[in-house]
Amino acid sequence: MSSKIPALKSIRSELSKDWNGIWDNSALAIGLYATDASVYSEDPLAVAIPKDIDAFKEVVRVALKHKTPIIPRGAGTSLAGQVVGNGLVVDSSKYLKKVIEINAKEKYAWVEPGVVRDELNFELDKHGLYFGPETSTTNRCTIGGMIGNNSCGSRSIVYGSVRNHLLELKFIGADGKEHHIGRGIKPDPFVENLCNKLKGFLDDQTLAEIKAVYPKSNISRRNHGYALDCVLQENGELDLCKLFAGSEGTLGVITQAKINLSPLPGKHQALLCLMCSSVDFALKTNISALNYNPTASELIDDNIIRCTENQIGQQENRFFIKGNPGAILVVEFCEEEENILEQKLNGLTKEVVHLGLIADHSIVQGDDMNRVWNLRKAGLGLLSNIPGDAKPVAVVEDTAVDPIDLPAYIQEFNVALQKRNLSAVHYAHAGSGELHLRPVLDLKSDAGRKAFFDIAMDVALLVKKYRGALSGEHGDGRLRGYFIKTMYGERIYKLFQDVKRLWDPEHLFNPGKIVETPHPIENLRFSVHYHKPELNTGFHFRQFKSLQGAVELCNGSGDCVKSEIIAGTLCPSYQATKDEKDSTRGRANILRRTLAKGNPDLNNPELKKALEYCISCKACKRECPSNVDMAKIKAEVSYQNSKNSFKLAQWAISRGYGVLLKARALRAPASLLFPLLRGPLQISSKRSAPNFSFEAIPFIPSKSGIWIYVDEFTAVESPKLVIELQKITQFLKLDVGILPPFESARSAISMGDLKHAKKLIHNNINLLKKYEVNELIGIEPSAYLGLKEEWLDLCGDNHLKLCQELAGKIKGYDSFLLEHFSDHGTPKFNDLESKKPIQIHEHCHHKALVGKPQVQEILKILGYQEVETLDSGCCGMAGFFGYQKKNYQISKAIANNKLLPKIKQDSVLIAAGTSCRHQIKDLKNRKALHPITFIHRTLGL
Template sequence: MIDFEQLTRNMKGDVMTDSLHQMIYATDASAYREMPLAVVYPRDASDVKECIKFARKNGITLIPRAAGTSLAGQVVGKGVVVDVSRYMNHVLEINEKEHWVRVEPGVVLDELNMRVKSLGLFFGPETSTSNRCCLGGMVGNNSCGSHSLVYGSTRDHLLEAKVILSDGEEAWLKGMEKDEVRDKMTEDTLEGKIYKCSVEMLENNREEIIQHFPDPALRRRNSGYAIDQLLYSDYFDVAYEGKFNLCKLLAGSEGTLAFVTELKLNLVPLPPKEKAVICVHCRTLEEAFEGNLVALKHHPVAIELMDQNILELSKGNIAQNKNRFFVQGDPAAILIVELAQESREKVDQVADQIETDMKMHGYGYHFPRVYGSDISRVWSLRKAGLGLLSGMPGNAKPVSVIEDTAVAPERLPAYMKDFGEMLERLGLKCVYHAHISTGELHLRPVLNLKNENDRVLFRRVAEETARLVKKHRGSLSGEHGDGRLRGEFIPLLFGEKVYGLMQETKACWDPEGVFNARKIVNTPPMDTSLRYEAGDSNVMCRTYFDFSKEKGWLCAIEQCNGSGDCRKSYAFGGTMCPSFRATREECHTTRARANTLRELMTRPRTKKIYDQREILEVLDTCVSCKACKSECPSNVDIARFKAEFLQQHYDVCGVPMRAFLIARLTEIQRLCTILPWFYNTIVRNRMTGNMLKRVLHFAPKRTIPTLYKTTLKHWLGRYRQKNRAETVGKVFLFADEFTNYMDVEIGIKMIELLDWLGYEVIIPKHVESGRTAISKGMLKVAKGVARENVLLLKDLVTENIPLVGIEPSC
């Protein structure tokens, strides 16, 4: 039995061993699921050292985690998850003159870029998850992003790193002169041993490494440990300018070699202000592959691909449908070609050249150009790709299995031809999108991982793709890493000898397996510990909401793929997810709620599926704002799920008094309007107000809303609307319970505005909206209210006399 109380006593941070946190951290954005032993939130490097000491004592592994957006299962495993995003998220130093920054690993990329933008600087690699991904995770995966044509990968900008090694000692990794490296090799420490092992391995196997690693010209090459990168230093060849720097190896090591506590990163000047995006509409995918090579000749800063599947799914997404403004017809694919120059004239000149060149080759049928703030809308649509794909209804989804292969761009058409033939042979459909300019397409075959046959295909398509990648001398991973998904195929790609060198590297750095064991090397079979099990079926139950469009309630829940859009900061607009923004805790995200629902609906801990404490706990802090319905690319609607689950829970366990009183708020308000001043006195008075909050189980600091001196309906009855010879028309105003009893002044302004515009305002006979009942999950009550309103209003509202409302949630 592991004594986590001991770790709790020795740490300043938090240690969570409850089942809810285990469920929440059992998955990332990949296809994998495995329950961790515990979740730890360290506050600083000393806490990390305590974690390492504890792990060594108990023979367990630590799994470093930041935003949890990994696609290859890097942060899933049977160990202790160490989440740095909650506390270790400070920018420590910014050096404007020398263009570098020193940060903790939990700093969010876009938040850093906001800090340094006023200095005319930014961090070059830009991932599609930039509004929530952390810099520590970017180093772990060696992330690249859409503009890697210009800015390369995170490895190219990692200058130095403060790490804690597996023996608990600190080391500062940085570029070193030859004499410094030799001095390090003589030290009788783990750090000294690492330098000695690394140098001797490279000296003894230099030719073998160069021969079997992917083409050095390939910009995106993230398979295995990057031991070859250490060769390109002046230690081994004076022709190279760079110093010997173990940071080159650290980047892309997925937290398996050391635990990062500080990073020193290179910053670059902001790109030219004058930009344009050409959205090349292609008739076929093959046309896009060839057109990419044409566009590359004109030195764009980025070229990205969106295929027909993503474009089609974007039609049904509330947030992204408006970003389709540039799409004409139904293209098989669109190439997003971004240009950046010092003047608008130069931008248009290059754009003209690209369009002319494309037309000369017969590529593309429509070439809209986008400028200014509209460019961000195009990129928003592109970045939403992963989430949109997860919104595909049903059990079959575009899965992450071969989504990260990369080959040289000139080899891409031939590689894709071979790939297409393989798909046809296996009878699979696939989604194509992302970084076509650097030869990396995110390829997602559509598979149902609850089906045994598709699970066999999951492995087979991975194996056959690995052979194709080797044939075209590419990389199994361009930026997402190997994790537990691709590690199994590293020997196939590199050969057994080079793979053995990678195993030696892990053993040298981490002989006891303290850090993220069984990732990259010595991985378990790639088709084990999947999120879904063979034979899993949808939970069949009668639901109050209609989930037929999503093909069932469970399928609606499973639209959450774990991409973590709900973790974005308040600084980047939108509303999702307010409870996470207030607490910065993973358990208060949309993702956590969906994960918990999915886990306990399919693997219930009790016989009563709708009476499980963990679900009630995780749903309790959802404020039912429905921001996730519009802002989540997968349209995950937690407010709807919450209401459905609560009604199912009440059917089994009864309705709690607090929920009953809140749901019946309108009836209480109606009674209190007889003496509104008396009601207001009670709720405003400190003693009686606090007593009422205790009875209702409200937070002490929460304000109970007061009643207005009159109701909106009563005010309108006394209000004299302007006598006009001619009115524009009549409107029915729905006086919802909030506007009618509490926020009456807003309703008054609404009526006065409509009157000024020439409308006669009528409040028809209707009952409450049912909003409070839905919020508390009393769907039977809400359904009755809705039915009554329909009966009252159906013969009144016409095309000429509309019904308008004020409160958005009603």
């Protein structure tokens, strides 16, 4: 690396004074961009993030001049190490997102490389058009990355790959200039020279050899090596776009792309979900399904089905599963005529039932189809949930063979694994003959790394036997270039080297990919020098055994780097800044590097910056398929850094509401404290004071054992809610008592004051033992959901059983009321209010850990018709986070991303979270009602 540093300084100094971009070679940037979604990691030299296309071109040109390797990067979701390397990473995903032109009449679009596939399709939907190729990462993958990887996806049996839709390209070549290629485009002298030399490579003998060793022509998914079999057209001309697709940035850097667009799929759509007893039966079912011309045929094996049982975000997506299948084949049909759809559904079902291939089936239509696809797409992340060091590994995960050969191929594949006492996960694209096959390996061990290579070689030979493709869509990267000689022979491999040398004589475009790749076990994330730190943690990490185990759930797939345009909350700080350091993935990468040092410094500057804007919303706990809980991880890091030097400000925030609870009991003037605390706690002057209240909350006994759990936030700021809730339960003729207020430990947990949190939790458990508790009804989501979450991982072993019992008994006021409400007719609001639209903003912890919009269901029972639970993301307040002067702007930016723009002027606004209501008051000057207050008013109590 050191030899490249002078070149980096020269590059930076030569960029124009007003260079429109970000340049970073800090330890933080290096750590963030050292890896992708693969098993590889290598430190880059530096990271450049150009702010417009001209800056993008300039940095590439100057880097080429100084002979510095260039690694073009989109969303960083590549699975074979395509964007890992010791060069200058040029990231297009943050700024280069311009859709230059949409021509609906001629069905094409010109886009910059950083445009996200799903975001493009949102725009195309207005024109009745669609960009067909897709991957499971479509809500964050970029078009530039899709071209580099020749992406396909679930519907490739209809839409093919990006190669089939790439019309024209503009790219920067080895001469540092931009060039334009595509069929019908007259080549400039530079491109013409490339074409002439490339034609010289492709003589009749070479083409015949290519035809003999490349995958069978009916295998549409082939992304191994360069696509030389596609380049030469019937008229003798070359289509260089087809060569660029799948070239992984090794031939030049894309600046613009013209892509073909398709009409939207047929309006009559359905999924036929076929429950099979085994993967073998599912693959045989797939052969039958393909005769009915589906748009997709996707496999989900029992390993993934089991993983969804405990994954919060996927539990509700299991609705279509019947029985206990060994595998599910999901077959999609999209037809213009409804009767054709019915014929295909009925015909295929009858055929596979007659053949004895399925045990049951489900037909899914409408919005529920997305729930099925979300479960299927979550497969990659779900696989990381297996506790321990051995994980399903991407090594031979996207081989493709003829679908007719697939059952026999998979049988031989599994036999090969069994000989090594291994097993694999099977899922994905059965319809195109490609399954994602992930052997379970421990890459932290010498034996695991050896098995990694041996299995790769075994499978390469097996794929060759079936004339398949070693990679159907995920490409070569650092992983499969080594096996090109095995698959295609020395002569074709040398031809690939010649092609690379022709386009890139200095070997500067993403070196080490496709050709001249390092050995597959070089630069693995977990090297022979990997260390396991011994930390005395505050959390037990009972499920994943250690802090490190919790961090290593992140596989880099990047569900956290989707934008605010995409549904969901994850990751609110990233959505506001678009900085990799503010994503869950970025934080996990820095943490993993820190922990791997054996004696980690958890107070290092890089980690502090990465965790700075984590607002502990817990969206990652739900929306990340791997269940990465960065809120818990951040609390643990804070604990490790402060257990020997807890600062006064941290103490005040951690224990402040406990003090206020006592002050409330003494009826002390707590509201006078806030102005005094602004300075010491660095509270923003733009923040209004909380509404501390001294209203007494009576203890009301319960014969039924149903109690309202009164948390410190409700007791101090909104005690009326307790009385209102109790009156609602009286209206429902229920015997519900009110417990004395408890300090839930939420503030202590969020500040990393875990020793104090444990003390509170143990005290609370002991106090609750004094009451006969059958049900606990919580009010503040962050407080009562702590009983289901952090309490279970903080309490001691002697309290665990009682804690688990309490966790099973706690539920939110909304869940409780929904169970007991029946239709009470027309609301007792005045006519004007009852006709207003009602908008509900859910607390982040409720969205993450409960998910269902229960308040909306209650209000519908009460007669309200126009009720909407907003896809509003996070409010950005996050307790004390939003009060702090240093966080005010980011807090405001998060709110402005999704929540505030969706609030209608004439709506009745409802929000359960104390912080949420405060944020809406400060930034929107609107009063948001708590759902309990709104229901209480509705019932006229």
